[in-house]
Amino acid sequence: MRVRSRLRFLPVLTALVAVVATLAALPQPASEPAGTTAVTAGPGRGAPRPEATGVVLAVHGGAGTALRREDTDARTEKAYRDGLAAALRAGRKVLRDGGSSVAAVEAAVRSLEDDPLFNAGKGAVFTEDAGHELDASVMRGSDLAAGAVAGVRHVRNPVSAARLVMERTPHVLLAGQGADDFAARNGLPVVTQDYYWTQARWDSLMQAKEQSGRGRAPGAGGKTMGAKAVGEAATGTVGAVAVDRGRDLAAATSTGGMTNKMAGRVGDSPLVGAGTYAKNGTVAASATGQGEVFVRGAATATISHLVEFGGRDVATAAHEVVHERLTALGGTGGVIALDPRGVLAAPYSSEGMLYGYVTAGGEVVTKVFPGE
Structure with a gap:
């Protein structure tokens, strides 16, 4: 009787062996390295990969509508x-x-603030009341120390x-007149509002007023919205990162x-974790784009957290934030x-972003057109 019982199971075992063999012969999906996730490339940017290696310092001059080769003369480029x-x-x-x-990023950003082409310092855009209010952080x-000012005018x-x-203070953020007074007391050069005036920014304000008068929202399109004046097409927030x-x-x-x-x-x-973040062992990041969305998405801190807690590399983390998380919130821009090893990522979901980097060997690279 026992022999007959065992014989009854032989056809079942034979069928199972055949199924296993068939499954083993089927092509299997490629496995991904630990700590990574599949990502979908953003518009025209390809798969996430480092922009460069061996970088000691990088800067950006803003993200927005792109400078285009066919429309940009050699002098402007x-x-x-x-x-x-x-x-x-x-x-x-x-x-x-x-x-x-810290001293390096300050020096780099000061240079951009003094250049009227960029929307910071000398080239700052106008508010709705034709004034200038500037922010920085x-x-x-090494210790997550941070400082910032918002709405400074002088x-x-x-x-x-x-x-x-x-x-020099126990605080992180000072705003308005108090921040202006603090800067003056500590010996920083002060200026009157007309120092920031440029023709290009004034023309952009007039255009924005005209557009809003036709029913378009003021500031539509982000920090570099709708402007057609020379020097305005692709510029916005400036920033720097360094090791x-x-x-x-x-x-x-x-x-x-x-x-x-x-x-x-x-x-x-000027908000730590949104526009600016740096933490040893993970990343230093500076953002540019539609600010409200970058605040809501805690853009730069999220990049650091994805590296620290999610096991991402810097390129994958930055790509995920810029092309997936922020676009899901309705915003575009770049970072x-x-x-710490000098690996640089520079993804952007807007039409363009001005940026560049310098390597440990002294090679200086600048990128002003999409796809460079």
Whole structure:
């Protein structure tokens, strides 16, 4: 009887063996390395991969509508490239002389603030009441110290005021008149509002007023909305990230905000974790784009958290934030993100982003057209 019972199971076992053999012969999906997730490339940007390696400092000059080769004359292209390169060289000089990453990003951003092509400092855009209100922040990766100013109206270099807040006060963010007074008391150069005036920014304000009069929302399209004037098409918030000899990371961001913004509006640039973030061992990041969305999405802190807690590399983390998380919230823009090994990511979901980097060997690279 036992022999007969065993014989009854033989056909079943034979069928199971056949099924297993068939499954084994089928093609299997490729496995992914631990700590990564499949991502869908954003518009025209391809799969997430590093922008460059061996980078010690990178800068951006804003994301928005793109400069296009066919519409950009050689003089304008050179002006943008020279502005980015000057900032990179200013920051690299600090690092080459043994300075800290904090000092390097401050020097790089100051250079961009002094260049009227960029929407920070001298080239800041106008608010709805034809004034200028500037924001900036700095963060040090070694101890997560940070400083920021918002809505300043008389500081020539807001990034330097932000650094002073970090180093000379127990606070992180000072705003308005109090921030202006603090900067002046600490010896920073002060200016009148007409210092920030440029014809290109005034023309952009007039255009924005006309558009809003036709029913379009003020500031539609982000920090570089709807402007057609020369020098306005692709510029916005500026920022820098760096790693020094001690492998300490730092980041800084500065902006004039959005053309025709409401007086008193504050975006992501002076907010730690939104426009700026730096943490040793993960990433230094500076953002540019539609500020409200970058605030809601905690853009730069999320990149760091994906690296630290999600096992992502810097390129995958930055891509996920820019192309997936922020676009799901309805915003576009970009980031520059640098890890302690000098790996740089620079994804953007807008039409274009101005940025550049310098390597440890001194190679200076600037990118002003999409697809470079």
